[in-house]
Amino acid sequence: MRVDVFTIFPSMFEVFLGYGVIGRAVGQGRLEVRVHDLRAGAGDPHRSVDDSPFGGGAGMVMMPEPLFNSVEQASPPRPLFLLGPAGRQFDQVVAQELVSGGGFSLLCGRYEGVDQRVRDHLVDGELSLGDFVLAGGEVGAMAVIEAVGRLIPGVLGNEMSAADESFSDGLLEYPHYTRPAEFRGWTVPEVLRSGDHGRVDRWRKAQSLARTVAMRPDLIDARGGLTDAEQELLEEFGLA
Secondary structure (H helix, E strand, C coil), rough: CCCEEEEECCCCHHHHHCCCHHHHHHCCCCEEEEEEEEHHHHCCCCCCCCCCCCCCCCEEEEHHHHHHHHHHHHCCCCEEEEEEEEEEEECHHHHHHHCCEEEEEEEECCCCCCCCHHHHHCCCCCECCCCCCEEEEEEHHHHHHHHHCCCCCCCCCCHHHHCCCCCCCCCCCCCCCCCCCCCCEECCCCCHHHHHHHHHHHHHHHHHHHHHHCCCHHHHCCCCCCCHHHHHHHCCCCCC
């Protein structure tokens, strides 16, 4: 998979792309991330990318010319998304859509935003991390790359890891435990030490349901509520 990023701060991505799951994906050749400096598309000696807005107002606006030039010179994979608050909210569903497409690009805004002609004629859409404001799109771009990159086949090693985690089936993930079996008087649930894999699977599903009902009921509503079988599973483990 190839992902292109357009930013005025390309050095922000150097460390990010060298560590953890994404560093491994890049090292394995499963993920290629090309980072482009938007200032390279500027047409003046100062490499300006912003100017004051027509009509007045606070702050500066990213100009269309350097952004169009940078994208057109790079011929990046499409779709090209602007990171911004007006976009489709990025979630696991979007991540799964993007990983199935083979490649995409991200444009990181700064200042008060980008010239509207960039939205109208350059990008294919917008993505948002949520209803809050960041200084620029770089942090959002890193989040998108990590969420998508870890879904690339072979990156995680254990393919069940991605299929078994939060949001993969519209639920939060079940609790995890490891050694020691007892720590400061807190013990690992007996079912996880029983060796009964069928009961472990049912317990984990019940825990996912209970956790989602308690912490993210909106996700349950989005699934159309609990099924009769799910309600019975909660009752089996005393979680109803």
